[in-house]
Amino acid sequence: MKHLRSLAFFVCGISLAGVMIRSGIAMAQTAPSSPPLHLIRSQCQSIRSTLQRIQHNDALLRVNAGQAYNTISTNLIAKLNSRLALAQVDSSRMVMIARDYEEARKAFAQQYNEYESNLAALVKTDCSDKPGEFYAQLIKTRDARRQVSESVTTMSKLAADYRVAVEQLKVKLSSGGSRG
Numbered sequence: 001m002k003h004l005r006s007l008a009f010f011v012c013g014i015s016l017a018g019v020m021i022r023s024g025i026a027m028a029q030t031a032p033s034s035p036p037l038h039l040i041r042s043q044c045q046s047i048r049s050t051l052q053r054i055q056h057n058d059a060l061l062r063v064n065a066g067q068a069y070n071t072i073s074t075n076l077i078a079k080l081n082s083r084l085a086l087a088q089v090d091s092s093r094m095v096m097i098a099r100d101y102e103e104a105r106k107a108f109a110q111q112y113n114e115y116e117s118n119l120a121a122l123v124k125t126d127c128s129d130k131p132g133e134f135y136a137q138l139i140k141t142r143d144a145r146r147q148v149s150e151s152v153t154t155m156s157k158l159a160a161d162y163r164v165a166v167e168q169l170k171v172k173l174s175s176g177g178s179r180g
Contacts (some may be wrong), residue, residue, distance in 0.1 A: 040131035050121040051123050062112055065152075069105050072159060075147070077101060080166070089173070096164045108151035115144035 040047070077098045084091040118141040127134040 013046055037131040037135070040127050040134060042125040043073070044131075047127055048123065051119070055119050055123055066109065066112075069108065069155060071149060071158070073098075073105055077162060084169075089169070091165075091169060093160060094169065097158055097162045097165055101155060101162065104154045104158055108148065108155060111144065111147045111151050113139065115148050118144045 077094075081095055081098055083089060084094070119136065122134070122137045122141045125134045125137050
């Protein structure tokens with residue numbers, strides 16, 4: 001339960017951090033092709049402060065989410081699928097979902113690492129002296145964050161699908177359903 005709570009916090013954190021980035025630099029996002037560089041310069045300290053808070057919070061959230069995703073994969077999905085296979089129960093749907101979940105979990109880790117790298121580069125970029133470079137890095141970071149968010153959504157959907165498959169199997173087995 002603790003891991004699921006951490007996962008929920010991570011998802012909320014990703015969303016909140018996106019809102020914070022958008023609100024902290026909303027003036028700089030009016031037109032992607034021509035950012036108002038003077039606004040980035042004038043709001044630089046506020047933007048940097050917000051980004052540093054996001055970077056710190058996201059690091060903690062990533063650890064908690066990663067642990068939760070690993071727990072779901074190894075302690076729940078893999079163990080149940082193994083037990084069903086040993087009992088020769090047809091759980092092919094659950095195995096397919098587990099495979100997709102594992103792929104999504106690996107994609108999440110890779111995408112998060114890319115996001116984290118982009119965010120670190122963004123925080124290091126001097127928005128006062130190099131607002132154009134800062135803005136370009138901001139766009140890369142925002143795109144990387146969007147990919148992380150999509151991974152979280154995918155894993156949440158797959159976890160829900162797995163739960164439905166478990167419930168369906170439970171009904172099937174309780175009504176004398178078939179084995180392998």
